[in-house]
Amino acid sequence: MVKDLSVNLCGVQLRNPVVPASGTFGFGVELSDIMDLNVLGGISLKGTTREARYGNPLPRIAECTAGMINSVGLQNPGIDVLVGEKVPALRKIFGGAVIANISGFSLEEYTECCSKAAACDGVDIVEVNVSCPNVHNGGMAFGTQASSAAGVTSAVRKVCNKPLFIKLSPNVTDIVEIARACEDAGADGITLVNTMLGMRIDIRRRQPVIANRMGGFSGRAIFPVALRMVYQVAHACRIPVMGCGGVADAEGVVEMMMAGATAVQVGAENLRNPMVCPEIVERLPHLMDELGIDTLKSIIGTV
Amino acid sequence: MEKRKFNIKSNKVTAKNTYCLELTALEPGYKFSGEFVDIELEGFYLRRPISVCDAWEGGITLLYKVVGDGTRALSRMPSGSVLDVLTGLGNGFDAAACRKSALLVGGGLGAAPLYRFCKELCSKGREVTVILGFNSADEIVLEKEFRALTDKVSVSTADGSAGVKGFVTDAVRLLAPQYDYYYTCGPLVMMKALHTMLEGSGEYSLEERMGCGAGFCYGCSCQTLTGTKRICKDGPVFKKEELLW
Structure with missing residues (x-):
């Protein structure tokens, strides 16, 4: 029997739930020479701010056991280049869901960027990053408290007529409280989780490996933590969840969906294996067959 | 890729x-x-x-x-x-930038990416001078291979256990090589020193801790005079005129 991999995210139909996560897939076009992007359910684009940003000093990358730390620091060309160049370029070759990922250092910046992203024809979903741990006085402050996360949500809700996802930080005491606050403030969905704050030290140089000292830890090692938070939030909120964190194979996608995710983002694994998303999409029907699943969306939140 | x-x-x-x-x-x-x-x-x-x-x-x-x-x-x-x-x-070296004679300077394993390029330049009839620097004699690589391509090969070691005693910059001073374009790869301090001392223009091959290695994670971006560049994708080779040291 033909397997149905499609899922629906707030009215946006995805041919499958596999979405490369923001920051791990550029603006999509960069990967078009090695894969047909159209096998993907969607693409979450690199996080974008009002002005162009260089980001943090080098080195920005540290390897860890089953994961990595990055402190790229939201390098991006700015919202006007995103909507004027990056999205149109991707749209020429990609028919799946385009998710614009927005960051900001003030409510005004969030609202300006979200309003431009929402007004862009090629954008299907706006995902607001209130959790990037890399930027001083930046997203972290908004995402670590329910009141400020709700404040960003209600501010951008007013200017965003497209499905609005809030991407949350896992570096909090009570993820459910924050997710509920975002839901109450008008979010259409929740993406979780962003990276966990981490650090490595080069014991020979007696210095942090990355120039910014700390950075976002991601990769396979964070999967159980991410899965737990997806499970908690999906069962506490009525709005859909995009699960993200340490997903590396089709089994991880199914596990995230059973925990409650409607779509599943693949992040750091793209850096190890740029072909991992198409490989997961290819493997999913076989795995569904092994597990006796005909319609993938039927397993969402079944655990 | x-x-x-x-x-x-x-x-x-x-x-x-x-x-x-x-x-x-x-x-x-x-x-x-x-x-x-x-x-x-x-x-x-x-x-x-x-x-x-x-x-x-x-x-x-x-x-x-x-x-x-x-x-x-x-x-x-x-x-x-x-x-x-x-x-x-990555992008690779630009052979067309050299009209007649090239200087290749490699520090340590920086010699490696210059080897295939040296072959390419020699096959195009360019005169090539190669200067290689190592810490000590037991770390020398590719000397024989480069000598098979060109007569003008100089090796220096920091401890003087082989060749010219000192750094590649000392060998450059000693040899005063003729070239119209230079190409270099090695430790950053070496390339910075060459940047100051070498006349004319050239290309530098940089390295950095990388995430994806293919230009989509922005983990190895550096600032240049021509904007932000990804070392893995827009480099690793950069022109002298682009680099901010």
């Missing part, structure tokens, strides 16, 4: 802590001198980016130093092992 399986043909010590790795594949996906590959190693999360030293029909040669657990694991892989490799990464 291509993702390919390569077979290890040989993986042998060639100098102190330094290995020569010969890899074969039906289509190595190699395009330009100065490119690099990114190798997946079992048990390590990120790939290891390594410059291509030489390329031939059906294979490539890499030189690498054991500097940590990942390269140590690579050094223990026997012939016949299969490696998952991203190949054809």
Whole structure:
């Protein structure tokens, strides 16, 4: 029997739930020479701010056991280049869901960027990053408290007529409280989780490996933590969840969906294996067959 | 970029802590001198980016130093092992920038990406002077191979155990080589010193801790006079006029 991999995210139909996560897939076009992007359910684009940003000093990358730390620091060309160049370029070759990922250092910046992203024809979903741990006085402050996360949500809700996802930080005491606050403030969905704050030290140089000292830890090692938070939030909120964190194979996608995710983002694994998303999409029907699943969306939140 | 399986043909010590790795594949996906590959190693999360030293029909040669657990694991892989490799990464050196005579300066394993390029320049009839610098005699690589390509090869060692005693900058002063364009790869301090002392223009091959190695994670971006560049994708080779030191 033909397997149905499609899922629906707030009215946006995805041919499958596999979405490369923001920051791990550029603006999509960069990967078009090695894969047909159209096998993907969607693409979450690199996080974008009002002005162009260089980001943090080098080195920005540290390897860890089953994961990595990055402190790229939201390098991006700015919202006007995103909507004027990056999205149109991707749209020429990609028919799946385009998710614009927005960051900001003030409510005004969030609202300006979200309003431009929402007004862009090629954008299907706006995902607001209130959790990037890399930027001083930046997203972290908004995402670590329910009141400020709700404040960003209600501010951008007013200017965003497209499905609005809030991407949350896992570096909090009570993820459910924050997710509920975002839901109450008008979010259409929740993406979780962003990276966990981490650090490595080069014991020979007696210095942090990355120039910014700390950075976002991601990769396979964070999967159980991410899965737990997806499970908690999906069962506490009525709005859909995009699960993200340490997903590396089709089994991880199914596990995230059973925990409650409607779509599943693949992040750091793209850096190890740029072909991992198409490989997961290819493997999913076989795995569904092994597990006796005909319609993938039927397993969402079944655990 | 291509993702390919390569077979290890040989993986042998060639100098102190330094290995020569010969890899074969039906289509190595190699395009330009100065490119690099990114190798997946079992048990390590990120790939290891390594410059291509030489390329031939059906294979490539890499030189690498054991500097940590990942390269140590690579050094223990026997012939016949299969490696998952991203190949054809980076931009490579621009041979057309040199009209008549070139100066190549390599520090340590910075000699490696210059080797295939030296072959390319020689085959185009360019006169090539090669200056290689190492810490000590037991770390010297590729001297014989470069001498087979050109008569003008100078080796220096910091401890004076072989060749000119001192750094490549001392060898440059001593030789006063003639060139209309230079190309260099090596430690950042060496390249900074060359940047100040060498007349005319040239190209520099940089290295950095990388995430994806293929231009989509922005983990190795540097600022240049011509904007932000990804070392893995827009580089690793940059023109003198672009670099901010």
